[in-house]
């Protein structure tokens with residue numbers, strides 16, 4: 001396994017080695033800036049010229065069926081061209097518990113479903129520890145398309161797709177969001193702090209009048225590389241269990 005604490009003199013070489021080895025997350029906040037890619041595309045301009053940082057057509061989207069169709073027809077993200085499938089979501093659309101990961105990997109791209117590969121299997125194990133499964137949670141990703149070779153998504157890709165995940169949250173109206181991994185946590189919480197700093201505590205997703213408690217957890221792909229960190233995710237699972245127990249009327253919306 002590649003070392004995550006990198007010698008400062010060899011940052012670029014180390015980083016190349018790590019990304020080629022399939023590592024998709026930093027655990028040392030000092031290296032964050034190395035993962036930021038320049039963004040100068042017209043797609044970004046199109047988005048930032050836009051009043052609400054969203055897409056006009058998204059205003060008309062009011063349910064999951066329409067959002068899925070919007071995503072399947074979305075042409076502004078280059079990742080779509082290199083992926084085999086659009087990966088929209090899995091699980092129970094009536095759940096009050098929404099998990100948001102980073103982006104599909106190879107298996108997810110093949111099957112068109114989030115978290116079905118090795119890290120998905122570990123996530124399922126973590127969920128089962130607190131009596132959760134795809135029948136009572138809802139799960140999606142920040143990006144609906146696989147970055148080639150599972151590289152870290154660029155800033156541009158994240159910006160372009162962000163209005164989609166915002167809309168997804170608005171439609172789902174979850175009572176709790178679990179942010180799976182660093183990329184998802186940083187995007188949703190709009191923070192530069194790494195996952196090691198923010199996991200283990202509740203945070204808030206804020207958008208207009210919407211305030212939703214969010215729990216950032218380690219990405220299972222990271223835990224597969226660093227199994228000694230697994231005990232922390234079990235602790236986080238217990239935090240989640242406690243929060244679920246405080247929900248009135250269980251974790252499935254009645255309507």
Ligand code: URA
Pocket residue numbers: 101102103104105108113114115116117119120141180181221
């Ligand atoms: N990793 C993610 O963040 N999402 C997936 O769907 C699969 C792996």
